[in-house]
Amino acid sequence: MTIDERKTINTAVVQNLILENRGKLSISGVLDVLSFDDQVIMVETELGLLTIKGEGLRITKLSIDTSEVIVEGNIAYLAYSNKEVEKNKSSLISKIFK
Numbered sequence: 001m002t003i004d005e006r007k008t009i010n011t012a013v014v015q016n017l018i019l020e021n022r023g024k025l026s027i028s029g030v031l032d033v034l035s036f037d038d039q040v041i042m043v044e045t046e047l048g049l050l051t052i053k054g055e056g057l058r059i060t061k062l063s064i065d066t067s068e069v070i071v072e073g074n075i076a077y078l079a080y081s082n083k084e085v086e087k088n089k090s091s092l093i094s095k096i097f098k
Helices: 003-007 092-096
Strands: 017-020 024-028 030-036 040-045 048-063 068-081
Touching: 017 068, 030 048, 030 068, 040 068
Parallel strands: none
Antiparallel strands: 017 024, 024 068, 030 040, 040 048, 048 068
16 A cells, blocks of 8 residues: 555544454444355455454454444454445345344
């Protein structure tokens, strides 16, 4: 990411990623959980698409009120993507509120 790209990020949005011993990840500012299995979780956040990879991944907390998600397992990889992902109707939150 270039310096110019960093300047264009909306600084009014506060998002926290707290990784504890590569075993527990707390994420704030979550808009939607797009997909998940025990190796890859894709989360739409206020700052872009966040991809989490590892082994034995599971979502232990999903709070719509606080926009928080907690992921546990062996976390090996975290990456943001600026690409817009077309949300499909099979996302986790849309399944909950059908």
